[in-house]
Amino acid sequence: MVKKLIIAGYGQRGQIYGSFALINPDKFTVAAVIDSDAKRLKQAAETFGCPVFSDYREMLKNDITADLAIISTPDKYHKEHAVAFMKAGYDLLLEKPIANNEKDCLDIYKAAKCYGRKVIVCHVLRYSPFYSRIKDIIDSGILGEIISVHASENVGFYHQAHSFVRGPWRNSKESSPMILAKCCHDMDIFRWLIGKSCRYVSSYGSLTFFKRENAPENHAEYCSDCAVKDCLYKAQDLYTDFNKVNFRGYFTVKKDKEGIVEDLKRSQYDRCVYFCDNDVVDHQVTVMQFENGVTVAHTMAAFSKEIYRDIKIYGTKAELRGIMEKNRIEIYPFKDENKVITWENDFTVGGHSGADQAMMNDIWKTLNGEKVKSITYIDVSVESHVMAFAAEESRLNNGRNVEITLDKEND
Ligand SMILES: NC(=O)c1ccc[n+]([C@@H]2O[C@H](COP(=O)([O-])OP(=O)(O)OC[C@H]3O[C@@H](n4cnc5c(N)ncnc54)[C@H](O)[C@@H]3O)[C@@H](O)[C@H]2O)c1
Structure with missing residues (x-):
């Protein structure tokens, strides 16, 4: 219907x-x-x-x-x-x-x-072909019991520059800590795959690179006026590289190079990455313990060539390794043959490796009364946010252990 x-x-x-x-x-x-x-x-x-x-x-x-x-x-x-x-x-x-x-x-x-x-x-990642397959693999029992998870969120140097240095999520006072903006998805995935709530969080990280003291000599306030050669972050190069994920919609509807450069000029996305009003981190490491004792180590870092997420799950019977953007999951059972699962991602709407489209399909099914494994509601989703806020609290206190005491039954 x-x-x-x-x-x-x-x-x-x-x-x-x-x-x-x-x-x-x-x-x-x-x-x-x-x-x-x-x-x-x-x-x-x-x-x-x-x-x-x-x-x-x-x-x-x-x-x-x-x-x-x-x-x-x-x-x-x-x-x-x-x-x-x-x-x-x-x-x-x-x-x-x-x-x-x-x-x-x-x-x-x-x-x-x-x-x-x-x-x-x-929390679109739940619906992605990648994490949805991982959930099925865990539920099949082939990994045994999950003991530990290791995951990274490789933000991508140009994505960091766009969203977290020049763009809407650059300043935690105006928006939110980056661990929330970028990684509430990951926190939600851990909560979902492990099937239990997180109890303790510790986190370290800082803004190390996108700061004034790292600016090259003779840089200008705007890239349009800058004579520095070979700057990795020159806005005119980043936003006209058609092989990179398209963030141009934030300042232009134009599709041609000249039009993009014209609209970019003196916009917030033209600013020198070393002279913005950014304060969010460019790297953060978070460790978590869940109520069943499962441990998670998560790294978020700006400094990757591509935008991608990877995960390793250590089970009592097998190890799982995967990279979302490569559409690839490897399973290493301790006793049986190794298994590699690959697939072609076939999606026409949105991004996130097909997750946006898959989410809308699942929502439609849910609204029509079908039971769908990925769908969840705010009572669970809010936990991912509380985990992110706990990570930020810990980071600001030099890694202090933060206990999560979200009592949802008695609020
Ligand atoms: N699920 C994800 O993975 C994901 C990815 C990117 C962004 N987001 C989130 O999606 C939301 C929208 O992000 P976006 O990238 O589409 O931003 P956007 O700026 O492209 O879109 C926001 C729209 O809201 C309009 N708007 C602003 N203030 C308004 C108001 N008071 N009333 C009505 N309309 C108003 C703006 O004109 C704009 O068209 C944000 O909360 C963002 O964090 C989620």
Whole structure:
């Protein structure tokens, strides 16, 4: 049965959900779009032919029927928007992070309980062909019991520069700690694969490289004006490299090199990476212990050539190794033959190695009453955020062990 969506925030993420509906008219239709940007609203009205609103309060007055409201506005608005939509009776697909600080995350969680609404958090990795296969492998018992996990989030040097030095998630006071913005996905994956809550967290890390003292001599404030040769972070080179993941949508709709360079000039994405107002880390290591004794070591680092995640799972009967972006999982049973699983990723909407598209398919199934293994709600998702906040607290206290005491039953 076709389900109706409201999209609040028709930016990069909102457009992915809209595209999914356009390509899958048998699954979703868009009932309304809200965005504060007039150009995006016009584009949405032309694309979907649905009512559009520049303010969510106007939309709520119109009593529009929908099966799910997607909150894909910037992080700082999540609490206001999520609570208002739940109060008005909508179930939500809420972009991660749930909110920028622990109190707001818990307030949204409590509001969901209070209004009796379902809130699915966009922890998209759960739906990816990679992690979804790993979950099946664990559930099959072939690894035995999980004892320990080792994983890395290799951010990619140019992704770090875009999002965490020049872009929206560069400053923890304006957005959130990077361990939340980037790794709440990973925390959620650990919680899901291990099947238990995390109890203790310790973390170390800092902003080491993207700082003034590392700027080359004679650099300029903006790359457009800079004479330094061979700078790895020259914005004009990074944003016109069509082999790299496309972050151009943050400042231009143009597709040609000249147009991109023109719109980049003197924008925030043209700034010298050594002279931005960034304060989030460029490397962080977190160790965790779960309530069943399973240990996890997680590394997040800016300094990788490509953007990728890898994982090793140590079980009592076998070891698993995998790299998400390579679509490859290796299993090394202690007794039997080794096994390599590979696949072709075939997706047309969104990114995350097919996870965005897979999530929308699973949500549609869930809304139609099917049981889907990856779907989870905010009562579990909030744990990943609490783990990230605990990691940040530990990092700021030089690795002090932080005990997680989230008592969800008695709040
Ligand atoms: N699930 C993931 O892996 C993932 C990946 C990237 C971003 N995100 C999250 O998705 C959300 C959106 O990110 P994005 O990259 O699409 O950002 P974006 O800036 O491209 O889109 C946000 C949209 O919201 C609109 N907007 C801003 N303030 C508004 C308001 N008060 N009312 C209505 N509309 C408003 C903007 O005009 C813009 O169109 C953020 O919370 C972000 O952290 C999640």
